[in-house]
């Protein structure tokens with residue numbers, strides 16, 4: 140198979156879909172790899188390293204898109220990339236279609252075989268291609284939250300840890316999965332008061348065992364959320380229903396009762412966000428203020444620490460990417476439900492149920508019936 144990787148074009152996105160080490164693995168398995176010149180530079184990988192690993196460097200992104208059977212990326216293709224699609228292309232990347240109808244329509248129209256990192260599900264229910272970036276975004280969420288609590292950004296002007304004789308900050312985390320757990324670790328480590336809410340009682344039990352009396356766990360319902368955010372200095376949105384639009388747990392009316400200068404970091408913005416007031420922001424212009432609450436809603440948070448992120452992401456993606464490349468997508472889906480769970484669009488059909496359920500007028504087709 141001819142496999143390609145282009146430079147990411149999203150705002151401040153410095154990750155890259157393949158490292159030179161990954162190239163070596165694909166080449167050793169008998170594949171050809173084309174890399175757009177300087178694709179890896181933002182993550183500290185030079186063209187010469189890719190060549191040494193066996194890749195061919197190509198000057199223009201268009202030439203890579205035109206020639207490859209499978210494109211390995213990080214972020215979803217942007218509208219300026221849609222004209223570069225060709226029928227039957229395997230696109231292996233984050234897609235987050237429930238929050239991006241325009242992209243979904245482009246993938247369907249161009250009959251792209253789109254495999255979404257965020258829905259590929261292992262037998263135990265884990266999301267191996269989302270987990271590494273959720274670990275990073277969870278940890279970053281506290282770092283970013285701490286920064287925007289500073290007065291000059293419109294924040295309350297408080298330090299998360301406090302100092303002797305002052306109050307520690309109250310951090311409230313909606314969703315106790317990978318993002319929530321990692322945010323919790325950093326917030327507890329800093330010394331903040333942490334409350335974490337989830338609907339999964341088993342998960343709350345695990346968090347209770349892990350963190351003991353240093354956190355408060357709460358069942359996630361409207362009453363508990365409204366009460367918890369009222370006293371919060373920093374709220375983290377970390378809820379996910381895989382493939383679906385995020386439920387809007389933080390109602391606009393709750394903002395009015397929150398502290399002036401509290402910060403809300405909506406990590407789940409890539410699936411639409413957990414607040415009624417959330418709208419996508421960029422690393423260039425990351426915050427806005429509504430009802431006195433500073434909102435940070437960047438959809439590609441790990442892009443700000445690209446070296447760590449690229450290495451962590453591609454450790455996971457290369458394993459499944461090789462399964463697709465070695466067998467072909469069709470055979471890989473026939474023999475692995477894990478690969479099949481990642482396919483969101485195939486031959487003009489929507490093959491992820493939760494994505495189809497997020498839109499009116501779109502039908503779900505089981506990928507297995509199309510192979």
Ligand SMILES: NC(=O)C1=CN([C@@H]2O[C@H](COP(=O)(O)OP(=O)(O)OC[C@H]3O[C@@H](n4cnc5c(N)ncnc54)[C@H](O)[C@@H]3O)[C@@H](O)[C@H]2O)C=CC1
Nearest residue numbers: 272273276314316317318337339359378379407438439440
């Ligand atoms: N903005 C960014 O740069 C990044 C965003 N993300 C996003 O962060 C979100 C969370 O990802 P993960 O933590 O990996 O997901 P996860 O599946 O590990 O955790 C989600 C948690 O939400 C809980 N949940 C579901 N409904 C809930 C409700 N009504 N109330 C409270 N909790 C509820 C689930 O029980 C689960 O524990 C996803 O949308 C993911 O795509 C991840 C990485 C980077």
Ligand SMILES: CC(=O)C(=O)O
Nearest residue numbers: 233272409438439441
């Ligand atoms: C998960 C995701 O969307 C990201 O890492 O950018």
